[in-house]
Amino acid sequence: MKKIPIAQPVIIGNELKYVRDCVRSTWISHGKYIDEFEKGFAKFCETKYATTVVNGTAALHLLLAAMEIGKGDEVIMPSLTFVATANAASYLGAKPVFVDVEYDTWNIDPTKIEKKITTKTKAIIAVHLYGHPADIDPINALGEKYGIPVLEDACEAHGALYKRKKVGSLSKAAIFSFYGNKIITTGEGGIITSNNKKLIERAIYLKSHAMNKKRKYYHKEIGYNYRMTNLQAAIGLAQLENISKLIATKRKNARTYNMHLERIDGILLPSEKEWAESVFWMYSIILKKLRLKDKLARYLSEKGIETRPFFEPMHKLPMYKTKESLRNTEFLSTNGISLPSGVLLTSDQIYYISQEIKKFAKKYI
Numbered sequence: 001m002k003k004i005p006i007a008q009p010v011i012i013g014n015e016l017k018y019v020r021d022c023v024r025s026t027w028i029s030h031g032k033y034i035d036e037f038e039k040g041f042a043k044f045c046e047t048k049y050a051t052t053v054v055n056g057t058a059a060l061h062l063l064l065a066a067m068e069i070g071k072g073d074e075v076i077m078p079s080l081t082f083v084a085t086a087n088a089a090s091y092l093g094a095k096p097v098f099v100d101v102e103y104d105t106w107n108i109d110p111t112k113i114e115k116k117i118t119t120k121t122k123a124i125i126a127v128h129l130y131g132h133p134a135d136i137d138p139i140n141a142l143g144e145k146y147g148i149p150v151l152e153d154a155c156e157a158h159g160a161l162y163k164r165k166k167v168g169s170l171s172k173a174a175i176f177s178f179y180g181n182k183i184i185t186t187g188e189g190g191i192i193t194s195n196n197k198k199l200i201e202r203a204i205y206l207k208s209h210a211m212n213k214k215r216k217y218y219h220k221e222i223g224y225n226y227r228m229t230n231l232q233a234a235i236g237l238a239q240l241e242n243i244s245k246l247i248a249t250k251r252k253n254a255r256t257y258n259m260h261l262e263r264i265d266g267i268l269l270p271s272e273k274e275w276a277e278s279v280f281w282m283y284s285i286i287l288k289k290l291r292l293k294d295k296l297a298r299y300l301s302e303k304g305i306e307t308r309p310f311f312e313p314m315h316k317l318p319m320y321k322t323k324e325s326l327r328n329t330e331f332l333s334t335n336g337i338s339l340p341s342g343v344l345l346t347s348d349q350i351y352y353i354s355q356e357i358k359k360f361a362k363k364y365i
């Protein structure tokens with residue numbers, strides 16, 4: 001039986017037309033779509049600049065490198081995130097420092113950051129988990145107080161709003177991913193957005209081998225090859241033309257799920273703060289009764305419904321293990337599960353999934 005998938009790319013616009021144009025014109029590596037996609041995405045995020053890269057992880061690596069973060073430095077981030085956030089800091093010899101998340105937004109808890117700041121702290125990364133923006137104002141205030149730049153990992157939140165402002169524009173710089181399961185996709189891909197011209201220029205320089213502008217093939221430092229192809233940008237531009245529609249559908253699907261699931265005891269639904277507009281990248285629920293998640297996953301799988309566990313806490317992974325206990329992170333990671341969240345989900349499917357969750361809850365909660 002084909003399962004209702006957790007997510008899938010939606011390709012309904014000019015993707016093929018633009019890709020065909022690349023292939024016919026032979027402009028498949030470099031070309032005009034890169035520029036158009038970058039300009040379009042910057043405009044969408046309400047930032048002055050954007051530069052594309054090969055994936056979201058590379059975007060983070062490149063951004064931290066462009067900020068001269070390196071050996072011995074510390075980078076503060078939530079423990080509840082995808083491993084790439086921590087890995088990007090590690091690639092440069094920096095140490096990820098983990099902070100607990102909020103019980104309701106699942107994002108880094110601004111009140112728990114300050115005690116993790118040391119003289120080695122060189123950046124604070126807020127992750128907008130599962131599409132809900134992190135509470136960035138108090139984090140920016142801390143950043144200002146200590147002179148530490150704040151960054152956003154917005155890989156899961158293209159188009160989300162914080163106090164009516166777009167994520168990606170809320171801090172010194174932000175990164176996004178365009179992997180196949182993200183809000184929009186280029187297959188693999190990523191981007192850095194910022195209003196800081198110098199920082200973006202340095203990222204552009206480093207992503208292309210740190211090539212000297214005037215003297216070709218002269219390099220005075222070690223750069224990377226992290227450039228996105230014109231083929232990917234062509235898909236990205238076509239995706240961007242439909243992004244508002246995709247987000248509106250995600251939000252509508254979340255409302256439908258909420259309506260069906262809201263009266264089930266023992267289940268926490270995703271919150272949406274009054275200052276936020278979530279894009280509900282993943283529609284996720286928390287089972288308050290401990291350790292039922294795997295059972296629910298198996299139950300739904302038998303009913304043809306794919307699910308996804310929450311991320312493992314970073315501070316519990318072998319390479320980042322610490323002794324501390326981060327209560328909310330551990331609770332949410334143990335008991336959180338994401339339901340099918342693709343844009344192509346029908347309201348009948350959402351009804352079916354919700355009914356199955358109700359049956360499960362009656363039996364086990």
Ligand SMILES: *Cc1c(COP(=O)(O)O)cnc(C)c1O
Nearest residue numbers: 055056057082084155156177179
């Ligand atoms: C997807 C994701 C990334 C990495 O993006 P890739 O394009 O897969 O490299 C980083 N951080 C978070 C929070 C993500 O969800």
